[in-house]
Amino acid sequence: MLSQKSLRAKFIIQLASGASMLILIFSVMLYHYIKINIYENVVKVLNLEVEKILNLNSLNDKVYEFYNENLGHNSVEVSINDNKINLSKPKYTKIYKDDKNFLKLDYPAKDKIISLQTDTTFYANIVSQTLTNIIVINSTMIFLILFYALFLSRTLLIPIKTLTNRLSKLNETVLIHIDENTIPQEFKPLAKGINRLIDRIYTFIQYQKELFIGIAHELKTPLAVMKTKNEVTLLKKRDVEKYIEALQNNNNSINAMNKMISSILEIGRQENAQFEKGVEKDIIAYLDEISNNFKILARNEGKDVDARLSPSEFFMTIQPTLLLHILQNFIQNAIKFSPKGSVILIKSRLYDGFFEISVIDEGCGIDESLDLFAPFKRYGDKSGAGLGLFLAKGAAQAMNAKIYLKNRNDKKGSVASIKIPTSHKTKGF
Template identity: 25%
Template sequence: MNMEINPSEYKILIVDDVMSNVLLLKVLLTNEKFAIATASNGRQALEQVDKENPDLILLDVMMPDLSGFEVAQKLKANPQTAEIPIIFLTALNSTADIVKGFQVGANDFISKPFNKEELITRVYHQISLVAANRLILSRTEELRCTIAGRDKLYSVIAHDLRSPMGSIKMVLNMLILNLPSGKIGEEMYELLTMANQTTEDVFSLLDNLLKWTKSQIGKMNVVYQDIDLVEVVESVIEIFNMVAGLKKINIKIEKPEKIIVNGDIDMLKTVARNLLSNAIKFSKEGSEVLVKMEVIEGVAVVSVQDHGCGINEEGQKKLLHTDTHFSTFGTNNEEGSGLGLLLCQDFVTKNGGKLWFTSKEGEGSTFSFSIPLKK
């Protein structure tokens, strides 16, 4: 271990009924700058452990009242003291005693008369393990607090921003519907349209953020039910007709009467919403987005095809990987966060399906996902 250890931060309890041994050990370890406590018999040792709370115990095996083995057994039986490492000091060299020592929880042995260098090395070894453990515990606690703080922050961001954003979104929708360009002039109408679009984007980004966080911290359960996928996707398309209309994009649908699948309705809506929103975002004005729903080889497949800017090969490699978090700009310079697709992949997988895409730069992309049919 290459950890910097400051000996003065660690206390060692020396337990031996021979006073000269205690003094010798005390001098050796004080020279190394360790804090020291001492005890001259087993009972005193147990009292000192409670009072001094040592980081390491050097424990003589042969003592008149309680043997070192008995002291160790009592310490190990108490959860408060069970973790304190023990090095036995022993004149016994028989294998049976060493085995017994390890059975009662010894961390190490030093035989008397002891070699000074060996003693110091063994003490440092145990202390470095204690130090490493302390570091792990404090880092774990720090991490726990950081994660708890982050999760709180995420949900505050997503929850508390959603309702004001929702209100702004409704107001802008109302204004657009009630203020034709003839009334307020082309320029103002265009600004209003832009503001409306931005609000829609921010709202869906917030929604994605909230769902992604919930999904990542395991707070989102998949609620499986039998649903008509055609109906679910159509309800999402209806919402996007206005946004598509503003960009003069026609959404075309190819579908059977119904496809009954088993999945989570909210998650599937989120996936359809993200794929459709991306298709519109990356489509050129006046083009068409085709939404296809079909059953292929026993699974339901939904694909969304656009004739937009497409994704180059470099970009294609980066999509759908959490670590690259890739984003590009739409045809009106709308920015994608890349989060939407990760969320789609997560949700589709949770529903037992797959997400994939094909794309050609300059020609457009097709994003598809599959969902198991109702059994």
């Protein structure tokens, strides 16, 4: 049985009902057209006979006898009566008697009425048989339409069933792309969307694996160093200063591990932020607020932050926490790696359905051949957990955005950018 919520059931019902309605309308029109044309011939015969009678000089019983002998039609009966009912125009009447059908014409002529009657049983039988044939043909056609609707719905649903079966077989160890060449043209956008989702799942799983391995390595190494130092310290008695030095080294290692654990907790907070509901706001005003907040931090280190934002006002739906996390990482890295007296530039622009935000620094640049977004990868001579760009990339993916990191064209720093797709509303642009 087909469920009421079944797409196939709805398709069959709509196709069958629509086609049946068209067939019914066409059949009614065809029936009336045939009926009118058949009886039109009978009407023409009666009108011709009336013209013959009207061509005679007078209308009386002798005229009637003359008509029957010389002009009469063998299937038309004629009578001439006084016009006692004051008939002003021809009148056609269908009569049924003795299991036969007749068509009668009452035609006013001066003070008389010429009445002509002809047997139309033969024509009525043709019309009746035509109606029966139309009903039989329509019933057959509706049955064929139902059969075709079942066949067509089954054919149309094959690609969906194929996609469903392939998706049901996917798991974290088997992430195979759907071959878009085997999918009908109408379903290719769906297949592309599924393949993009598979890519994101694969990337997420790979990063998770790499993250867990990195966490284990990052925590295991300082613990092993602490254990070794303690064992060496306990091998023999030492001066108090040596014990203090060993404890201080252990405290430094513990502080480093605490920072690492804080970064790991940040991953959990970011994953929660991925479910943050998007809000519509003026992103230009939001970026201006963020840049002003970072100016204080930059000036404390002898640097500055400048914002050159375009357009003047731009409203779009964003997840503020995720966007702030990405920009925070970009700007903090720019401040960290830029020399004193430099200016960190924040720019924005709208083009080709994307809103792009760029953070441009005056630092030492980057090695573009390396995977800068891998977890626990540290570059340059600055300390850190090595999770900033990794988290930024995850936040960008959650926003359906992309981030880029490259060197400036003049080789005097680097550029970190995020491109956010948008269906936008703008004011003052």
